[in-house]
Amino acid sequence: MVAPLLQTHVDIDAPASKVWALISDFRRMPDWSPQCRWMRALGPLRAGTRTFNLNRRNRMFWPTTCTVVEVIPEKRLAFRVNTNGTIWSYELEPSGRGTRVTESRHAENGVSAISNLSVNALLGGTENFERELLKGMNASLANIKAAAERG
Template identity: 70%
Template sequence: MAEPLLQEQIEINAPVAKVWALISDFKRMPQWSPQCRLMKPLGPLRQGTKTVNLNRRNFLFWPTTSTIVEVIPERKLAFRVDANNTIWSYELEPTETGTRVIESRHAENGVKPVSNLTVHTLFGGVPNFERELVDGMKTTLARIKAAAES
């Protein structure tokens, strides 16, 4: 069973506007995420816009779609992965030295049974896959930090 919340955060020495510009440009997601190979929005950055995505783990590739569920400029961006109903979000908070970014994967209502079966069959089970997701969050945030601070 999926954990209800996976979360990581990082402090970035850059203004919120600069960090927001990086995070809200979904076409750049493959630069940040070790799992994402493509994230193409099918319209402007607003609630209801769909994205087409391609993910990778080792030699396994799989497509997904997602729907943007929340956009609060320079504060929060969230999208729901349609295949499993998880919601991924980025929350930005100004700090004295820049920006705190919190990346979360929300599964408070669980995930679709087919998703659990797929994760069990192809990814070594839910706990193993979720550890990989948290490691991926750490990598994603570190890459965003490096880009924002350069």
């Protein structure tokens, strides 16, 4: 069974404007995410914009598309993975001298049957894959933190 919510956060010693510039540039997603190899928006960043993505796990590659569902500059960015219906989001909030960034994967309504089948047949099962996703989310946030805090 798919976890309804995977979530992690990091505190970044940088203003929300700098962090937002990094996460809202989908072309840079491969710089953050260990699974994403390529991501392109098919239009300006706004609700309804679609993206085309290429993901990788070891030697396996697969394409996905997403639809941006929410854009609140310097506060929240969320997109739905069209294949499985999950919503991925980044939320930014003030934290001390900087910004807390929370990355979430929402699957409160489960995932599509084809996604379940694929994860079980090709990715080692839901529990294993979700462990990898959480590890990847932590790596993504660490990479965003490093970029935001650099000079």
